[in-house]
Amino acid sequence: MAEIYCGVMSESDASKPSEPNSRSARRRRMEIRRIKFVAGGATSDTTNEEKRQKLELHPATVSRECENAFENCASDGERSHLERDNEKLEAKGISNSNQSPVLSPSPSTTLVDLEVHPKFGVASVCGRRRDMEDAVAIHPSFCRRENETTSELHYFGVYDGHGCSHVAMKCRDRLHELVREELQGREASTEWKSAMERSFFRMDKEVISWNEDLLGASCRCELQSPECDAVGSTAVVAVVTPDKIIIANCGDSRAVLCRNGKAVPLSTDHKPDRPDELRRIEAAGGRVLYWDVARVQGFLAMSRAIGDNYLKPFVSCEPEVTITDRTADDDCLILASDGLWDVVSNDTACGVARMCLRGKAPAGTQCSTESDAGGKIADKACSDASMLLTKLALARRSTDNVSVVVIDLRRDT
Amino acid sequence: MASDESGDRGRQLCSFEKWVTLQQKDLSELLQALTQKPDSPGYDVLLSQLVEKNIQHFQDYIQQRNGLVHDDVSAFFAPTWCTSLENSLLWIAGCRPSLFIRLLYALWGSRVESQLTEFLQGMKTAGDLGVLSAKQLFMVDGLQRKTVGEEEKISSRLASLQEDIADQPIAVIAKDSTGKGEVNSDPDEALDEHGRAMRGILDEADQLRLSTLKELLSILTPFQAVDYLAATKKLHLCMHEWGRKRDHKHGDKL
Numbered sequence: 001m002a003e004i005y006c007g008v009m010s011e012s013d014a015s016k017p018s019e020p021n022s023r024s025a026r027r028r029r030m031e032i033r034r035i036k037f038v039a040g041g042a043t044s045d046t047t048n049e050e051k052r053q054k055l056e057l058h059p060a061t062v063s064r065e066c067e068n069a070f071e072n073c074a075s076d077g078e079r080s081h082l083e084r085d086n087e088k089l090e091a092k093g094i095s096n097s098n099q100s101p102v103l104s105p106s107p108s109t110t111l112v113d114l115e116v117h118p119k120f121g122v123a124s125v126c127g128r129r130r131d132m133e134d135a136v137a138i139h140p141s142f143c144r145r146e147n148e149t150t151s152e153l154h155y156f157g158v159y160d161g162h163g164c165s166h167v168a169m170k171c172r173d174r175l176h177e178l179v180r181e182e183l184q185g186r187e188a189s190t191e192w193k194s195a196m197e198r199s200f201f202r203m204d205k206e207v208i209s210w211n212e213d214l215l216g217a218s219c220r221c222e223l224q225s226p227e228c229d230a231v232g233s234t235a236v237v238a239v240v241t242p243d244k245i246i247i248a249n250c251g252d253s254r255a256v257l258c259r260n261g262k263a264v265p266l267s268t269d270h271k272p273d274r275p276d277e278l279r280r281i282e283a284a285g286g287r288v289l290y291w292d293v294a295r296v297q298g299f300l301a302m303s304r305a306i307g308d309n310y311l312k313p314f315v316s317c318e319p320e321v322t323i324t325d326r327t328a329d330d331d332c333l334i335l336a337s338d339g340l341w342d343v344v345s346n347d348t349a350c351g352v353a354r355m356c357l358r359g360k361a362p363a364g365t366q367c368s369t370e371s372d373a374g375g376k377i378a379d380k381a382c383s384d385a386s387m388l389l390t391k392l393a394l395a396r397r398s399t400d401n402v403s404v405v406v407i408d409l410r411r412d413t
Numbered sequence: 414m415a416s417d418e419s420g421d422r423g424r425q426l427c428s429f430e431k432w433v434t435l436q437q438k439d440l441s442e443l444l445q446a447l448t449q450k451p452d453s454p455g456y457d458v459l460l461s462q463l464v465e466k467n468i469q470h471f472q473d474y475i476q477q478r479n480g481l482v483h484d485d486v487s488a489f490f491a492p493t494w495c496t497s498l499e500n501s502l503l504w505i506a507g508c509r510p511s512l513f514i515r516l517l518y519a520l521w522g523s524r525v526e527s528q529l530t531e532f533l534q535g536m537k538t539a540g541d542l543g544v545l546s547a548k549q550l551f552m553v554d555g556l557q558r559k560t561v562g563e564e565e566k567i568s569s570r571l572a573s574l575q576e577d578i579a580d581q582p583i584a585v586i587a588k589d590s591t592g593k594g595e596v597n598s599d600p601d602e603a604l605d606e607h608g609r610a611m612r613g614i615l616d617e618a619d620q621l622r623l624s625t626l627k628e629l630l631s632i633l634t635p636f637q638a639v640d641y642l643a644a645t646k647k648l649h650l651c652m653h654e655w656g657r658k659r660d661h662k663h664g665d666k667l
Contacts (some may be wrong), residue, residue, distance in 0.1 A: 123547070125554040128515065130561045351533050387547040392529065395522035 121382030133161035163231035204317035232307030263346035286314030339402035356385035460635035496656025505618035
């Protein structure tokens with residue numbers, strides 16, 4: 001174990017912040033991740049503590065280290081690069097909690113700890129479709145703004161591809177990196193809206209240039225390269241800070257906040273017949289035709305997406321950004337693809353998620369009783385919620401892929 | 414029915430009829446088991462044995478059918494002993510393996526919905542709801558992706574084989590014929606050769622059906638597995654019966 005952790009440290013230290021996304025660095029990370037997963041069970045508290053201290057001491061390289069730190073506890077880093085990995089959730093929860101006894105002897109410390117370890121659950125299934133075009137990305141502590149040493153930013157994204165899965169996969173692999181670059185590259189006064197917009201535009205550009213140069217593609221549409229232009233993806237991205245929720249949305253996936261038991265939608269689906277979208281499309285010289293539902297130029301049933309170059313500029317990749325202050329009444333945040341929202345209302349989804357969170361981990365009890373069990377239980381509650389919503393969507397005959405992320409927003413006070 | 418017919422077709426028909434009868438028998442046994450008290454001693458063992466037995470029956474049928482193929486594999490791709498309804502839904506002489514997963518989703522779907530209200534009122538926990546646990550759902554999802562992939566591979570090979578008849582040598586023999594079926598060279602050799610390839614595909618499809626069912630049942634608890642098996646048999650038997658009625662109504666086959 002010791003060798004492995006040393007390896008991680010030096011890898012982190014050696015990496016220059018200017019090239020955090022280089023392929024080789026990522027590959028190295030993946031390798032380390034693999035080793036660690038095998039060795040995961042033997043993680044010792046001491047190592048974790050050292051790791052944590054290091055993490056606190058070097059804010060400049062914190063995003064890289066954070067990722068590794070999460071991997072060390074066989075936790076979220078592993079999950080983040082996978083579309084579906086819930087089988088390992090429980091195991092992760094256990095290792096994750098190893099840190100708690102060291103770090104959270106009092107509720108106040110726990111609060112900080114929980115900011116570093118957001119509680120979330122994810123479920124993503126193929127369902128009644130024969131192919132999987134949804135992708136999910138989760139990156140806890142993916143970024144920390146330079147002048148704010150305590151505010152960790154957590155990234156959650158749901159992408160629902162159409163035409164083929166590759167644009168959604170690209171978004172899963174890249175968009176959070178672009179968002180991080182945009183956030184870190186600017187001064188602290190960073191405008192969320194423009195940072196998110198720039199990230200989405202860059203993502204769109206990357207996808208299109210990648211389409212044009214199809215070498216290395218492994219998906220079906222490779223055989224039909226002219227149609228590769230007709231591939232795209234929705235993107236609903238949540239960046240959760242200690243006091244805010246930033247949602248950037250493009251397409252018909254959705255983010256819903258559950259506040260005091262009530263559903264508060266934080267994004268509005270981009271459908272071609274939404275009055276303002278219809279005006280935008282027509283002003284650009286496009287048309288909306290009905291074929292079952294409203295479609296841009298008679299093809300795409302959403303008015304914004306990443307990719308879909310053949311429908312530019314009518315289909316736009318500009319996200320709508322909402323910034324919401326977190327309150328003590330917030331229960332959780334749900335991000336999901338239309339496989340859920342087509343058959344489950346916002347209110348029902350919130351009701352289900354809230355019941356799961358409430359049933360499993362009453363706020364306050366976890367820290368006072370057994371702090372190391374706290375994280376695990378809460379995590380399980382979020383997984384239960386995402387899984388139950390997924391099951392409900394399937395039960396209600398959702399015909400699409402279903403992907404659901406539930407993030408616990410409750411303050412444990 | 415003409416179960417006493419001799420020759421390949423007669424034995425094939427007989428094998429199918431026996432299979433249908435066996436399914437009926439198995440079904441009543443499964444349903445009977447489901448009515449027993451869950452806390453009776455050895456209940457899970459009994460259910461597991463029942464599942465094993467049903468898998469064995471399916472395996473036996475596949476083996477027996479395989480033994481009857483000889484050089485007449487086409488009979489299984491378009492069986493005269495099945496109804497038009499069933500034949501219209503065949504995938505390589507049987508059901509699509511991915512259909513096993515869809516059936517599972519359908520089966521538990523209605524139960525989730527009916528328990529949702531109780532859950533929202535706090536009378537049930539998430540664990541009670543939805544029959545399948547989170548872990549099971551993930552395993553089923555994984556199985557589904559794998560199965561669809563395998564299915565696509567076999568389908569694609571079947572497509573090639575079906576196209577092959579429009580190519581050398583079969584198409585050329587047909588081209589050289591008089592147009593009334595009389596030919597200079599014997600088509601049988603070419604058709605037999607083609608049939609052997611079709612038989613290979615049938616084998617693979619059967620193996621995929623069997624392995625998918627086995628893996629799915631292994632994900633389920635014994636009770637869920639028995640419940641599920643009963644549903645598969647009901648579906649099969651109902652489709653057979655409904656198909657008969659519809660054929661009768663339309664005046665085909667009696």
